[in-house]
Amino acid sequence: MMDRMELWGRTVNFSISEWVLLLNIDHQIRKYVEQLYLTFKSIHMKKVKLFVSTLVILTFMITSCNQVTKTEDPPEPQNDQIVGLVEDVLTKEEQEALTPDMVIQSFKEGNERFMRNDLTARNHSEQVRKSAGAQFPKAIVLSCVDSRVPVEDVFDRGIGDVFVARVAGNFVNEDILGSMEFACKVSGAKLILVMGHEHCGAVKAAVDDVKLGNITPMLSKIRPAVEAVEYTGDRTSGNKDFVHMVCESNVQHTMKKIREDSPILKEMADNGEIRIVGAVYDMDTGKVSFL
């Protein structure tokens, strides 16, 4: 639909179809504009022609402005549109398909990403919404309360991915065991990970047998791990080697207590439904060493 026309005293090549396509006008508007153009062609009076041409161009401008306004509305974000996003909220089917060893492997790989500062980008707002109705976490981690141990980040886990129980010195009591039974027997988690850490204040306090308020009965849960270490050297918190030995002993002691004090979890572990494993987090490197 190419034509030559005189517009504001100048002769120009005028292709209505090209203009319409260029401005990305939808089908109905295109029909309307083309009809307007045909009407325009039938008019021979020069001044009227000029008026109508101005009207056509104004129509173009208004509709194209509307188009631009529409495209500026932010679209609903989709997972695959988030750059770097590679994981979604775990579903029941995905949880059921996991084995304890697969979960351990995913934790090791997540910790490697954490160490090289390559955490997975996640759409947290969307994960909050998607996990609101139900949760199917793959593991429960028992950690110290220490502020330098960000458990989810350490394993590069997202919302709905792991249960986390925290208490100074990562020991178990009735409440923590109940939480673990809920995580594994009720909610289907495949792994119990007891994670101690280097430079642990609770472990050092237990080593020095500190007495203070409610800290005293709390440390009594860690003392058996101190006494279990056979070491004839300096048995104080000033000895980093001894503190490290007690840290590992405390993790082992906690794992033993889980089996002793929870018949439910022991049976699940014996049947291979879950695994109970221990690890120590290194403050200096961010590395988690599995025991």
Ligand SMILES: [Zn+2]
């Ligand atoms: Zn600690």
